[in-house]
Amino acid sequence: MTTNRTLARQALKDWLLDGNIPHLDDVFIAHPLRLDFTRYASSEEFQCLIVIVFAEEGELRFALGGEHSGMKRIDYLVSLEIYFRSLLPNPDRAVEAFDELVDGVKVRLREDRRLAQTDDVVWQCGEGGYGIQCDFMLPDNNNIGSEPIEHYGLMRFEITQWIIA
Secondary structure, eight states, X not given: OOOHHHHHHHXXXXXXXXXXXXXXXXXXXXXOSSOOHHHHOSSSSEXXXXXXXXXXXXXXXXXXXXXXXXXXXXXXXXXXXXXEEEOSSOHHHHHHHHHHXXXXXXXXXXXXXXXXXXXXXXXXXXXXXXXXXXXXEOOOGGGTTSSSEEEEEEEEEEEEEEEEO
């Protein structure tokens, strides 16, 4: 059985991969056993893998005309875990490319709040009170001054569904 969570996660993956996001190689709907950058490299300069994580979920019922009619609003707090690697020995270009990737993901999310879904899989994405929030981590001290230069980030937003309940 395919669940609403599974459908929403797959819709987000497809939406990101179908976009023209700079430096994005692949998107996973679950943590792979190993993040193998070399299998997914689309260029010799930069590599990027994103993992979709549904970090939280909330559900509210809205009764519209009595006890047996109504809908449920389900909100998933999504965390995109961004794993980015630059193979260039240039920290300035590495962070610039990372910024291009992050901006590319945001632009893609803004293109269609429904992620091109025509049913109730996604009512809205990246909107509402939570908006789009980002956290970025500094490269690991062990990597400073060496190659590859790695950057990590979390991009958080909500995906909302409405279902009949």
